[in-house]
Amino acid sequence: MELQTLTYIVVGFTFALYIGIAIWARAGSTKEFYVAGGGIHPIANGMATGADWMSAASFISMAGLIGFSYQGYGGSVFLMGWTGGFVLLATCLAPYLRKYGKYTVPEFIGDRYYSNAARVVAVICLIVASITYVIGQMKGIGVAFSRFLETSYEAGLTAGMVIVFIYAVLGGMKGITYTQIAQYVVLIFAYTIPAIFISLSLTGNPIPQLGLGSSLLSDGTYVLDKLNQVVTELGFAEYTTSTRGSTLNMFVYTMSLMIGTAGLPHVIIRFFTVPSVKGARQSAGWALVFIAILYTTAPAVAAMARLNLMSTIEPTPGVYLEYDQRPQWFKNWETTGLLQFKDKNGDGAIQYSADKETNEMVKIDNDILVLANPEIARLPNWVIALVAAGGLAAALSTAAGLLLAISSAISHDLLKGIFRPNISEKAELRASRIAMSFTVLLAGYLGFNPPDFAAGTVALAFGLAASSIFPALMMGIFYKRMNTQGAIAGMLSGLGVTLFYVFQHKGIMFIQSTSFLGDMSPNWFLGIEPNAFGAVGALINFIVAFAVCKVTAAPPQKVQDLVDYIRAPHGEGTAVNH
């Protein structure tokens, strides 16, 4: 069957599934809308968390980032950073926040620090972090549509928005949870099937994680040894040892991504949906199992696809592929502009090297690696169609989780918590649906008109979560003496330092001309890149909070009792009535 027809059928089927689930899982109460009724099984929640967490960036871009931009070993910062945060979440945050039994992250911060000001600061951090993150998902949806279904970017984005709108507004967290489970299944098959095929064809081992440590069927050398040899011959850094900046930069970068992961509100609220504290701990483990399936496959995809690409261009050392002889996938991706060739020496052959002067592969976009992988490995059309559906599932599921975090902060924290505390449940449910509708429209608007700063925003989202939200939550649970003044001073200084560092190198609100130090490594503090600065912000948050807390009054007894309550086992969900 024609590839495009097949893609329409597969994507159409998954969308029908999501809408069917949305109609089945409508939310009838605020509890269902915010936390899916609080009765989701830990394994099911783990799967939903996996889809929630794994975004368009994880699915489409990560393997390419590891394989190309970060040159192999340097990409380890993402692999360790985006998974290690779940250990912090499982031991330091999720169980206690679940025990507390409320609906949102700012709500806990407001109660624990007995202050609406703290709650508002938390709402602002949450909204900025989540909106910057959602723009990337919207772009991912538009791009996936336009590449695979050959629609315009705008038409694709509109179709994606309509789907999210239906199940997020109708079902709230309940609808989102069940669709995320379906989306996880779609995306994990879409990711692993091409990886299995490519591993099998290169090494004879069907498990990519083992294939990467095996030897090649062609000449018996190990995959990684071969790759090191091929890339160094062309002048690139050795694949298994090239670091990203200094060792200190790798260290701080990894730590920032871990702390940021644990502090992202849309991930934390997923643990409010399980029935118990015990369930919250187990669910974090299951979430990481489901995430690890993709994250341990990604390095194999990165290395094998890069090897495949290079041996296509240069079959044997010194013999280059004639441009006229290039394979069909090469032509397909040239038309999208993601792959560009320029015959600099006019010999009609493709020379690929690390030297900018002679390199003729002038552009290899990171996203190519996953998207073109099935074509490079000559897999059947249905696998390519599945990859399209998988990319859309990854973007949609993350977008929905983020939208819920934003809209519940607006309807629950701002409207009910601060402006109209006496609002009825029915009115709040209506308000939360209206907030969700507006949030979807806003995200769509930003998808149509991506602000200039869209590219730099992931750094901002992780920086905010790491430097403000994570320390405030952690101290709230583990340090009973922490008070309002300390928490607010800590959040603002952590946030301030991180924003200042990111802006001074990337430009204020990412407008490059306003960057007064320039994005150049000699100007970086201790050689730490702006994307990696969240951990430093977190450290400053902790120090300032402790210092201020020491010289101000201890929190009232009521708050200390609250901390005792969330620390004690059992009794969850019954003591706090909404």
Place this chain on the structure above:
Amino acid sequence: MNNNAEAYWRANVSLIIKLLVVWFTVPFLGGIVFVDTFNQFNLGGYPLGFWIAQQGSIYLFVVLIFYYAKKMSDLDDQYEAEE
């Protein structure tokens, strides 16, 4: 907070500290700071340090979380029996 609850919390915190020491040591020391040393050894076709950074750490994180969940579940039961 009664004595029981305090003992429960102390046990929880000491368990967390132990697990976080492992959580820190393996990826940050084995996978980053001393990665070159570990790369002198091999695991199949993987240099060991590279394997820790791109595979091993992730498996370890999964084990740590389930270990914590199991230990805390035992501790919950024990605490409940003493109530």
